[in-house]
Amino acid sequence: MAIRKIATLGHPVLRQVARAVTEEELLSPKMQSFIDDLIETMHDANGAGIAANQVYEPVRICALHVQNNPRYPYKPNIPLTVLVNPVIEKLSEETFDNYEGCLSVPNLRGVVPRVVHIRVTAQDRMAQPLSFEVKGLTAGTYQHELDHLDGLLFVDRVVDTKTLATWADFERFHLVGFAERAKALVTRFGA
Numbered sequence: 001m002a003i004r005k006i007a008t009l010g011h012p013v014l015r016q017v018a019r020a021v022t023e024e025e026l027l028s029p030k031m032q033s034f035i036d037d038l039i040e041t042m043h044d045a046n047g048a049g050i051a052a053n054q055v056y057e058p059v060r061i062c063a064l065h066v067q068n069n070p071r072y073p074y075k076p077n078i079p080l081t082v083l084v085n086p087v088i089e090k091l092s093e094e095t096f097d098n099y100e101g102c103l104s105v106p107n108l109r110g111v112v113p114r115v116v117h118i119r120v121t122a123q124d125r126m127a128q129p130l131s132f133e134v135k136g137l138t139a140g141t142y143q144h145e146l147d148h149l150d151g152l153l154f155v156d157r158v159v160d161t162k163t164l165a166t167w168a169d170f171e172r173f174h175l176v177g178f179a180e181r182a183k184a185l186v187t188r189f190g191a
């Protein structure tokens with residue numbers, strides 16, 4: 001396993017629409033080893049999630065894992081999840097304001113509207129079908145990762161650019177208010 005370099009804002013690989021992965025390719029030792037690297041890179045950077053194109057491989061694979069994350073202390077835990085060729089279906093029109101950050105957008109956070117209730121359909125890393133619903137704050141994390149696979153970054157979805165903040169100023173001016181709103185979402189949705 002190896003920690004991969006993470007592409008940052010401005011690199012064209014982040015703007016590419018990632019390509020679908022075939023089952024044969026997915027089950028190959030090379031792709032399985034790549035998925036191990038993706039997970040290790042996410043853990044090393046304390047990311048809540050990471051998409052393959054963030055480490056210069058434009059394929060439709062992403063990983064999520066939240067376990068008492070120091071970058072996002074208010075985030076509910078998410079078990080380690082690998083999604084291959086994932087698709088999101090909106091199950092609500094309601095959105096909430098998510099204060100997002102990204103490993104590929106160093107030292108910047110901003111408010112992005114995200115749908116509160118979605119269905120995720122994908123394959124796992126062994127090509128087995130997955131289909132599950134996600135609600136609340138955690139639904140925002142899934143939408144952020146899937147956006148990467150379509151070449152989108154959270155900054156593209158920031159409606160009010162006055163919400164943009166460095167991490168230090170997020171903590172200084174916005175963390176308390178956002179953590180309260182996040183807590184209300186977790187209470188409502190359990191996620």
Ligand code: NI
Nearest residue numbers: 101102103104
């Ligand atoms: Ni990101």
